[in-house]
Structures are given as structure tokens and as C-alpha cells.
Amino acid sequence: MILADADLRGAMRPANTLFEGMARTAGINIDDSYIQNQLEGMQIISPSGLAVTIPAPGYFLDRRKLDDYYLRLAQDAGVAFLTGSVQEAKLQGTRRVVWIGEERIDARVVIDASGVAGSIACREGLEPMRHREDVAWAMEADVELAGLGDEPLFQYWIGSISPGWKATFSPAGGDRATLGVFVRGHGQNVQPFFRGFLSRFKAFKSTQYRDMEKMKILSIRRGGDPIAVLPGEIVADSLMVAGGAAGQSGLAYSIRAGRICGSVAAQAAAKRDVSRRSLYRYVRLWNREFYWQYRMGRASLQTLSAMKDPEIDRLVRGLSGKRLISRGSFARKAVLAGAATALSRPRTVLDLARNLMRG
Numbered sequence: 092m093i094l095a096d097a098d099l100r101g102a103m104r105p106a107n108t109l110f111e112g113m114a115r116t117a118g119i120n121i122d123d124s125y126i127q128n129q130l131e132g133m134q135i136i137s138p139s140g141l142a143v144t145i146p147a148p149g150y151f152l153d154r155r156k157l158d159d160y161y162l163r164l165a166q167d168a169g170v171a172f173l174t175g176s177v178q179e180a181k182l183q184g185t186r187r188v189v190w191i192g193e194e195r196i197d198a199r200v201v202i203d204a205s206g207v208a209g210s211i212a213c214r215e216g217l218e219p220m221r222h223r224e225d226v227a228w229a230m231e232a233d234v235e236l237a238g239l240g241d242e243p244l245f246q247y248w249i250g251s252i253s254p255g256w257k258a259t260f261s262p263a264g265g266d267r268a269t270l271g272v273f274v275r276g277h278g279q280n281v282q283p284f285f286r287g288f289l290s291r292f293k294a295f296k297s298t299q300y301r302d303m304e305k306m307k308i309l310s311i312r313r314g315g316d317p318i319a320v321l322p323g324e325i326v327a328d329s330l331m332v333a334g335g336a337a338g339q340s341g342l343a344y345s346i347r348a349g350r351i352c353g354s355v356a357a358q359a360a361a362k363r364d365v366s367r368r369s370l371y372r373y374v375r376l377w378n379r380e381f382y383w384q385y386r387m388g389r390a391s392l393q394t395l396s397a398m399k400d401p402e403i404d405r406l407v408r409g410l411s412g413k414r415l416i417s418r419g420s421f422a423r424k425a426v427l428a429g430a431a432t433a434l435s436r437p438r439t440v441l442d443l444a445r446n447l448m449r450g
């Protein structure tokens with residue numbers, strides 16, 4: 092097996108936070124080696140500054156160490172690494188001929204895990220995202236200010252500050268944190284939203300940190316977050332798509348999807364049947380595990396996008412003090428969260444249903 096990556100040890104990979112519940116659901120055992128900071132939960136903050144706190148433990152990760160951990164696992168499993176950009180993966184008989192620069196590889200199965208661009212699958216005529224137009228474009232900064240990274244909660248602002256998704260504050264420990272905006276429906280240049288959020292964030296924290304104006308921006312990352320797009324066509328003869336490329340958003344769920352995809356690919360290759368029909372088992376297994384979670388996630392984001400700031404304020408006011416996270420299955424949690432939402436704003440549930448039907 093060969094793992095080809097244009098930037099195998101990339102220093103600027105975006106995702107660096109993970110919630111324990113998500114990791115558990117995805118069957119991931121979090122390893123201490125890549126935890127940079129442990130957080131007690133999250134706070135959702137409405138446009139007028141009302142907050143609801145959710146006690147969901149999470150982590151800020153050392154992304155370089157996370158990548159090293161998984162590269163080591165791959166190496167131990169006998170995977171060979173190749174640095175280079177895959178140009179194409181054309182079907183020839185029952186194989187794909189992959190070109191990486193001057194290098195030719197004849198592969199039984201190619202898995203495109205190239206992130207939101209999904210460039211390999213798209214070139215082969217697949218559209219692996221169902222709603223590509225709904226990718227959230229993001230800009231995230233590493234910032235530094237004495238003590239800022241020691242806060243105990245992730246903070247997520249919703250509403251027109253970052254339309255369609257969220258603006259984030261993630262404490263990385265000590266003096267480090269990240270600030271980001273994730274915007275849907277406003278194109279890829281989200282810098283104006285980032286500037287707006289930066290001023291808002293400084294004003295919000297100014298009573299807590301007297302020297303807020305001294306906060307330094309150390310570096311910036313940009314990219315697309317496929318949070319609400321849903322998978323589209325993710326298998327063809329001898330070709331599969333996983334992770335961000337397939338609209339399977341988030342670190343934990345992308346890792347889980349990659350595992351399902353990899354095991355179906357290995358079994359199909361061993362049986363010498365890598366036809367679309369055989370590889371379609373991956374779609375069935377993924378659907379069984381995740382389809383409704385993703386559908387509900389998309390529906391709630393569509394609802395959020397359609398809400399005006401005063402409505403979001405009312406929703407958050409109604410939710411504060413209610414129990415949003417409980418023990419138990421995902422279905423039970425969804426019902427409880429749905430009930431809490433319904434109590435505070437009955438139309439939200441109707442909006443969710445409408446979005447679910449629209450798909």
C-alpha cells in the first residue's frame with residue numbers, strides 16, 4: 092500500500108480540535124502524545140453576547156504530533172510513503188494508472204483523500220460532495236497573549252458575525268489560542284468577516300485582559316470546511332473517496348470514514364473484485380453509521396443560516412440553563428436537544444423538518 096501526499100509533513104494543516112464524545116463515537120482512542128490542552132466544554136455565544144455552556148470535554152491538539160502518530164501507525168502496518176501530487180488516476184481495465192510526476196503506479200484501488208478540492212475524483216468525473224456550494228470557507232489565526240490559552244472553554248459565536256456557521260476561539264494552553272471564522276454562502280474570501288470578529292473578540296475580552304491590544308497574530312491558515320455538504324458520488328470502479336473530499340467533515344469522523352473505506356478496499360482487492368458494485372459496500376456501511384447524523388447536522392445549519400440575529404438571541408436565551416448534553420445514545424441526545432430547542436422556539440423544529448425534506 093502506498094500513501095501519496097503532496098505535503099506529507101505539512102506544517103500548516105488546519106484541524107486541531109477534537110471533542111471526546113465525537114472521538115468515542117468514531118471509535119478513536121485519544122493518545123496523550125498529541126494532546127496540547129484539555130478543555131472542559133464549549134460556550135455558544137449569541138449575537139448580543141448571551142451564552143449557553145455545554146459541558147462536553149474536548150482537546151486542543153498538537154497537529155504535528157497527531158500526524159506523526161498516525162504516520163507511525165501506517166508505517167508499522169507496512170505502508171510506503173511517497174511525497175508528490177497525484178495528477179490523475181485513469182481507469183485501465185480493472186486498475187487505475189496513477190501518475191505522480193514521472194512516477195507511474197498501477198493501483199488496484201485508489202482512495203482520494205485530498206481534502207475539500209477532491210481533485211482526483213473530480214478529474215475522473217465524480218462529484219463526491221452533494222452540496223459543494225455549501226462548503227464553509229475559513230480563515231483561522233494563531234494568536235498570542237499572556238494567559239489567553241488557559242481559559243477552560245471553547246467559545247463559538249453564531250449569527251451574522253460569521254454567517255452560516257461559526258466564529259471560534261480555541262484556547263491552546265498558556266499564551267496561545269486560535270481565532271477563526273467559518274462562513275457559508277459568501278465566497279472564499281472571508282477576510283472582512285475575520286476583521287469584524289477580531290474587533291468583536293477584543294471588545295468582548297477587554298474587561299478580562301487589560302492588555303488586549305497587545306494580542307499578536309502569529310500565523311494564518313485558510314481553507315474549506317465541508318461541514319454541511321453531505322457525501323455525493325464516492326465510489327467508482329477501482330476508485331473511492333474519503334474524508335473532506337467526500338464531505339465527511341471533521342477530524343474524528345474523517346478518520347472513522349477512512350477506516351471503513353480502507354477495510355472495504357482491502358477486502359475487495361483481496362477478492363479481486365474492485366468494481367463499483369463491490370466497493371459500494373463502503374457507502375452502505377457509512378450510511379448506516381452516519382447518514383442521519385449528517386442529514387440532521389446539515390438541516391440545523393440551514394435553519395441557523397435562515398435565522399436573523401434577534402431570533403438567534405431568543406433561541407440562545409431560551410436554551411440557557413437547559414440540559415443539552417446527556418448520557419446515552421446519539422438518538423436520545425438528539426431527541427433531548429430537539430426537545431430543548433422546541434421549548435424555546437417551536438418553529439426551529441419545523442424548519443429542521445423542512446430542511447430534512449429538502450435534503
Ligand SMILES: Cc1cc2nc3c(=O)[nH]c(=O)nc-3n(C[C@H](O)[C@H](O)[C@H](O)COP(=O)(O)OP(=O)(O)OC[C@H]3O[C@@H](n4cnc5c(N)ncnc54)[C@H](O)[C@@H]3O)c2cc1C
Pocket residue numbers: 095096097098099101104105106107108109175176177178204205206207210211229230231271312313314315316317333334335336339340341342343345
Ligand atoms: C481553518 C480550518 C479549521 C478547521 N478546524 C477543525 C477542527 O479544529 N477540528 C475538526 O475536526 N475539523 C476542523 N476542520 C475541518 C477539517 O479540516 C476537515 O474536515 C479535515 O481536515 C478533513 O481531513 P482530510 O484528511 O480529508 O483532508 P485534509 O486535511 O485537507 O488533507 C488532504 C491532504 O491531501 C493532500 N493532497 C491534496 N491534493 C493532493 C494530490 N492531488 N495529490 C497528493 N496529495 C494531495 C494534501 O497535501 C493534504 O495533506 C477545519 C477546517 C478548516 C478549513
